[in-house]
Amino acid sequence: MSAFKRDKKEEEDTGGNPYQNLDKTIILQESRYFNETPVNPRKCCHILSKILYLLNQGEKLTTQEATDAFFATTKLFQSKDVMLRRMVYLCIKELSKMAQDVIIVTSSLTKDMTGKEDLYRAAAIRALCSITDNTMLQAIERYMKQAIVDKNPAVSSAALVSALHLSSTAPDLVKRWANEAQEGINSDNAMVSYHALGLAAATRRNDKLSTVKLVTRLSKSSIKSPYALCLLIRLAAQLVEEDDSEASQPYIEFIECCLRHKSEMVIYEAAHAIVNLRKALRDLAPAVSVLQLFCGSSKASLRLAGARTLARLTAKHPTAVAACAVDLENLISDPNRSVATLAVTTLLATGAESSIDRLMKQISSFVSEISDEFKIVVVKAIRRLCTKFPRKHQALASFLAGMLRDEGGLEYKAAIADAIIALVEENPDAKETGLAHLCEFIEDCEHTTLAVRILHLLGREGPKSRQPSRYIRFIYNRVILESGPVRAAAVSAVAQFGAQRPELLPNIKVLLSRCELDDEDEVRDRAILYNAILETGDEQLINDYIINVQKPNPVLLERALRDHIEVRPTEPFDIMAVPAEEVKDTSEDIVEVEVRKPAKVAIxxxxxxxxxxxxxxxxxxxxxxxxxxxxxxxxxxxxxxxxxxxxxxxxxxxxxxxxxxxxxxxxxxxxxxxxxxxxxxxxxxxxxxxxxxxxxxxxxxxxxxxxxxxxxxxxxxxxxxxxxxxxxxxxxxxxxxxxxxxxxxxxxxxxGVCDQIRAKAAAEDWERAWEKAEGCPEAIDTFALPQNDIDEAAKAVCKHLGLPRNAISGEAVKEVRGFAKFRSGAPVLVRARIAPGSGGVTMHLAARSPREDLAQLILAAVG
Structure with a gap:
């Protein structure tokens, strides 16, 4: 074991990364040193470390380079140095993915796997299973079975983990090792038991009945390993999610029983499983009590776990979390700012309106001390408060504006801007306040993308405000001072004012005329286009090309244009036939720091x-x-x-x-x-x-x-x-x-009809569009719906017509209003009024379209 000990000189060396600026060619040339005799273990370990560092940094080796390095490495099998041999196994694993003829070292690895040196055996098993293909697995099956039940825990765990990896490529072969894995579950070693259960569950993942038998049997036995017990809790929770019947009750009882385990890890896993079950449980109090105790723990990890899980519970059961308010308030001053942030955001989500001002003061005391990542969590919590307590918009908007003036990156500033934009869109009383804060922000905004988004909002919401002219100065300042993309966005925003406010149109034309002399092509083109459209005075043209412009999906638009040029270059291209870009759902239910989700892609x-x-x-x-x-x-x-x-x-x-x-x-x-x-x-x-x-x-x-x-x-x-x-x-x-x-x-x-139309909810000018379509053919009918609840009836109607849920409005009487385009391009307007009647739910449905058969088809979808 002396080989593992570092020299005093090494321990004192606290320099930078010794592997920076490595050159691949030089390192591969150094690997030739492996052929020398006798071998210097220390120097070889250093060279192997460099190779592994390069590979883990994403460096790509050619097949020939990897093969040469691989076979040079295999020469080091003759060394008896423990550290060097372990490095050899690691390099073999990494290089085997790129090199050729790696199967040649199978005999050497098999010899080490079955040898008497325990330090070699576990690593040899892992390396052997990484290079062995399905045709060679039969030859080592006997050795793998012996290794799984080996008395040495390291060997047994290595065999079980390797078998777990092999289960994805050779599932039928690994299934034959089930008896050995069952024996490993009862091992006294915690990791062996955990890995054995993982292997047993993996071999049964496509067999629900077998998984049920495994979980049922093990839940009645006493597993010593806390790691295995945590995995068993997850398997039981998965079975509960998949089964809505009473047959899942024993699994729930098992999870609740684990709340009384002596291991903190098991207790937390059980509480976490109960909180995250989609199936509504009658009693969450035991799990909440455990998390409440964790919040008062002396261990930072447990406080973080308790606060984070209570934050997740807030989305579904805020009343259950409200009982923990005192414990969460104690965490606001926690030295671990991650814990403090989660406590504050949870309190914001569950607190009463009267406590908002006090919490805001507490947040301001530490918000400057935390990283942007946690500031974003606080901003999202405040954003939810804006929706929950609209009367507090003045204080909340001022607090967000103060954060907006602080230092921070693009993502942090974008989160604050999103919160203020949501406040403007959802709360009419907050529109003037929110727009004023955003106008002040873009005066010094360094981020182009953020400035463009705010200008777009000002163009959309500014003309609807009480004093629209006050915003034009802020927008036109961007035309004078900013970069090309921001100037182009400002021109579009200015055109919105001219399109929606006739009293401002003469001044807007003057501003657009000045923009026609801009150095940037995009700015000039937009100014000329908008000026020409505004000059026509055609309401429909202004609406389609300035106010309510359809935004096609850019990827599908590019593909459609390419296909059109190749197949029908002489025919006019219909951009309206390209699917529109989907609006991303920005609502969030969970108050916590989460892994970033990938961007949504249209199907x-x-x-x-x-x-x-x-x-x-x-x-x-x-x-x-x-x-x-x-x-x-x-x-x-x-x-x-x-x-x-x-x-x-x-x-x-x-x-x-x-x-x-x-x-x-x-x-x-x-x-x-x-x-x-x-x-x-x-x-x-x-x-x-x-x-x-x-x-x-x-x-x-x-x-x-x-x-x-x-x-x-x-x-x-x-x-x-x-x-x-x-x-x-x-x-x-x-x-x-x-x-x-x-x-x-x-x-x-x-x-059906919903497959053949692209539908969307009614826009703000929908009433005007409905009145303009008065001269079109109209189909009207009254239906008795099978649902007894008008909410369910309205959702069913939206499903049949392909309309989104936000097309529903009203309380006592539900109204569904939407616009759709048939696959042929013909438009249709739909209005449905749903009300409770004496015998159930009745619906009055009307559809207007230039084509009478399309209007009748909409009615046929429901009838």
Missing amino acids: EEIYAEQLARVPGIEQLGPLIQTVFPIDLTEPETEYRVRLLKHIYAGHVCLQFECINTLSDQILEEVYVRCEPPQDYEIVTIVPCPKLVYDKPDSVYLLLKFPSAYFDSLGTFVSKLEFVVRDCDPNTGVPDPGEGYADSYPLEDFEI
């Missing part, structure tokens, strides 16, 4: 490349929309199929996503036999040539819509047809022979 973007496999798809014009997938099979069947409908102006492409869950079968010549309604025409069928185990692939059917709108509604009957080839479950190699034909029935599905 049309996700499947655009896959649709290119369908011949002639580019000639159909722009994709109108992709309907979210629906399952055509049960989730636990041997073949899983889900359907996506890609809607075009005159066609629909049905994409059947298929997954084969049987490891001993390969499906070939997979296609879907579909029986569409009478007037549909099948244009193209694109089968799937091969469907291997657990790798999804798709079958495509391209159909032409009927010429009559009413005939497009109907039910489709389909089944999956394929040729089955048996195969080796470990290697995936098919057995000799031709296989046999088989089929699998799929659920029936429909194409």
Whole structure:
């Protein structure tokens, strides 16, 4: 063990990173030193450390470079130095992903794996399992089984973790090690028991019944390892989420029982599981009491865990957290500012209106001491307060404005701006105050993107204020002082005032005329365009190109333009046929610091490349929309199929996503036999040539819509047809022979009105649009709805018509108002009034459209 001890000189050396500015070529040349005899272990360890550092910094080696370094490293097996041998195992693991012929060291690793030196055995197991492919696993299976039940905990854990990694590539082989894993669960070593349970759960992840048996049996036994018990709690919570029946009650009782465990880790895991269950529990008091005790703990980690979990609970059960107010207030002065921030934000979410001013004073005492990340958490909590207590908008807006003047990065300033923007949009009384603060901020704003967003808001909300002219000065200052993108945004904002406030139009034209002399092309072009549109005085033109401009999805717009140029370059391009950019939902329910979520991507973007496999798809014009997938099979069947409908102006492409869950079968010549309604025409069928185990692939059917709108509604009957080839479950190699034909029935599905329209909730000028459409054909009818609750009835109507939930308004009488465009481009306005009646719920539905058959079709969707 003396090899592990550092020299005193090394301990005193506190310099910078010794591996900075490493050169890959020099290090690879240094690896030739491994061939020398005798080997200097210290120097070799240093070279191997450099190689590992480069690889972990993302440095890419060519296959030849990796292979040369790999085989140079294997020469060091002759050394008996413990530290060097362990470094060799690490390098073998990392280089094996890039090098060729790595299988050649299998015998050496197997020898170390079965040797008497325990320090080598665990590392050798990990390295061996990382380089061994499925064909070689059979040869080491006996050794792996022995290692799993080895008396040395390090060896046993290494074998279990390696088996866990192998379970994703060779699940059937690892399943045969289940008995050894079961024996490991009862081990006295905490980590061995934990890893054994992890392996047992992983081998059963696709078998719910087997998982239920495992959890039921272990929940009645006494597991010594707190780590394993935490994992068992998570498995039990997962079963509770998947089962809404009373059969899940024993698992809930087991989790509640763990609240009384002696290990703090287990207690917290149980409380965390109860708090995060989507299934509503009758009694949350035991879990809240545990978290309350954690908030008063002397350990910072427990205080953080308690405060963070109570913050999560605030979203669903604020009244349960309110009982912890005293303990949370004590945490405001906690030396750990992460704990203090979570305590404050939780109190803000659960406190009464009368306590807001006091909490604001407490926040101001430490907000300058915390990082931007935690300041953002506080800002988001204040943003929720603005919605919860609208009468406090003056104090809250002033506090946010003060934070806006402090130093901070773009993300922090953007969070504050978002909060003030939300306050302006949601609370009419706060509009003047919020806009004034934002106008003051953009005078010294250093961030271009933020200035552009604020200018856009001023252009949208400023003309609706009591004194719109006061904002024009702030906006025009940006034209004089700022960069090109900000000047362009300012021109658009100024044009909004001219479009919506006629008394300001002459002055706005003068300002736009000055902007026509700008050095930036974008600024000049916008000024000329807006001036020309305002000169016409055409209300519809002004509304479509200045006030309510549709923003198409940029990715889909680019693809549609490319396809149009390739296929129909002489025809006019219809930008209105491109799906609009989705508005991102900025609402947040959880008060905590979370990992950043990836940006949302439209479903049309996700499947655009896959649709290119369908011949002639580019000639159909722009994709109108992709309907979210629906399952055509049960989730636990041997073949899983889900359907996506890609809607075009005159066609629909049905994409059947298929997954084969049987490891001993390969499906070939997979296609879907579909029986569409009478007037549909099948244009193209694109089968799937091969469907291997657990790798999804798709079958495509391209159909032409009927010429009559009413005939497009109907039910489709389909089944999956394929040729089955048996195969080796470990290697995936098919057995000799031709296989046999088989089929699998799929659920029936429909194409309805909601699939063929792009709908959105009513805008602010919807009443004016409804009145302007008075001369269009109108379809009106009254319906008796099966729901007894008008809220549920309104949601069902939105679902049938493809409208979002925010199209619903009203309390005693619900009104659904929306605008939609049919796949052909024809518009339609919809208004539904839903009221409780003597026999249930009644609805008066009206639809107006230039095409009478489309208005009638909307009524048919409900009827």
